[in-house]
Amino acid sequence: MPRRTASEQGPSTREKLIRAAEEVFAEQGVHGAQLRDVVRLAGQGNPSAVQYHFGSRAGLLDAVMAARQDRTERVLAGLLAADGSPEATAPDTPATARRLLTALVRAEASELGSTRGLRGLRISAQLSHESGVRTGVPHPTLAGTAYWRLIVRLGDCLPALPRPLRLERTDLVLTLVGAALADRAGQYLAGTAPLTDEELFLADLAGTSLAVLTAPAPGPGPDPTT
Template sequence: MARTSAGHETRERLLRAAEELFATRGVAASLTKDIVRLAGQSNPSAVQYHFGSREGLLDAIMAARQERTERALAPRLPTLAEQDLPGLLDALVTAEATELRTEQGRRCLRISAQISHNSGVRTRTPHPTLAGGGYWRLITLVEQRISGLPEPIRLERLDLALTLIGAALADRAQQYLTGSTPLTDEETFLADLVAVSAAMLSAPTPSRSTS
């Protein structure tokens, strides 16, 4: 039992250290040896032992972050199919924004914004952390609301909108982490993010220049 408890504690230390470094230095610039050192571990193979690889550690962080978002989204799932585009985006943004409430969540927003291209939206192949969840169902419903757009534009625009939302929340998270004073209160910020995202997604298809 003691060994199991110690292993759980080591795993948690590695997760917290990785969250800190991925959020502050960036995912690409954070070395495994630095994560191990910050976690207070003497075994250089600790990440490999507990997570299989550095990528496995990152996936574990994002899976836990997605579980929290799924729980926040759950109360709105029964009515999602009835929502228009702004309503769906409000559900998405509101669920994502719950991460702003804690320091861990703020760090995770900083991390997920760096890897938003891995979501699988453009190919309709969800990342394993998104597959089968309410969040992916929500993304699918958002796409349905803009079904009048040509498919390539629709998928690209949806991916870009999600990237915008992630970047905006990551920026807000950084302001909270550094103690900066945002220009707007959180309610206004989130409402504006929904409005901007809806406008981006529902914009008409551009006409080709004839010049």
Template sequence: MATKSTGGDSGSTRALLIRSAERVFAARGVHGAQLREVVRGAGQANPSAVQYHFGSREGLLDAVMAERQRRTEQALAERLPKPEGRSLGELLRALVDAESTELSTERGRDCLRISTQVSHRSGIRERRPHAGLAGTLYWRLILALETPLVPLAPEPVRLERIDLALTLIGAALAERARQLAEGEPTLSDDRAYLADLVAVCTGLLTAPVP
């Protein structure tokens, strides 16, 4: 009986399909891409390879996002292993810096462009983490963002602003990834761009409540 690969081997069929999906989903769109193109890009002859290894397009997308989350978790652990009790600036800088590590590789840039196509579902509005974030350092950091905002805004506003800030960070890094992937000139270097993104998110989160 055949056994599905875990994906730990970078040359396994599962891993090849994930990497092909990253390229195709970034270029064609998550919902516009053809699975046969993903299969072909992975060098597979069986047109049902995605169904066999992942069950569906959604299963494949979940696997792509799980790989991206794993890398972000590692980057966060290196920067801010204990987010509780940190200042808003420290939290935002660690978050943006960790997310921006994806800009340094072709794979990461592909994944940033995919992330922004997927509905933002952190779960912060309901205080229930999306399945992919449950038990992660990333989720702990998201929750920690609220504490400095308690004196500034009521709970509904705090949660909505954090959700909006996460969406903004994702969209900004996806656009930066597109510019780099397409060789488009940028208006500022990466360091200045990321510092400004932190400043914009700080302003968003701490703006006076109307």
């Protein structure tokens, strides 16, 4: 009797655990989720299945985020190529920042089209400050990606800002985009009708993010002694 291929055998235990973790982390929160619920939902009898396949909760979470990053990376690469790769070729101007932010928002929003993507958005919004932007060292799942190169390029479009403020501003924008998309994802999962259609929502999110990113640096405050 011929052996079945991996695709014919169905999802591997590792893939089952990743899919289950996406559901549990999205519903219970990254830090509140119980690994035993992940194992049970994945149909595994061994309570140590997560440790065996991923080493730890953090390893499982990294695998969940890596799967999501792979999906958005493919979309982002296509958007940048269609726009002439402004991340690499265009001058550092607000117009370049606008194109980069639009590509970023559109790539992230591609996750709104599936239940798996909706859950991924809910999870990643809880991890926005772990990207590595504030230190300039990318999280391992972002190292070498078009996504990370885009983030760095966004900072380069803010030459008038001191580097610490530039890093904080970029991190803030990523948090804003992540939170807005996670909120939208939550509405879709709950069957709630959003206030705006998706096209308007995405255009406004890109525009709002650009306004935050390119706002002038605050001047000195009033002298409290006067």
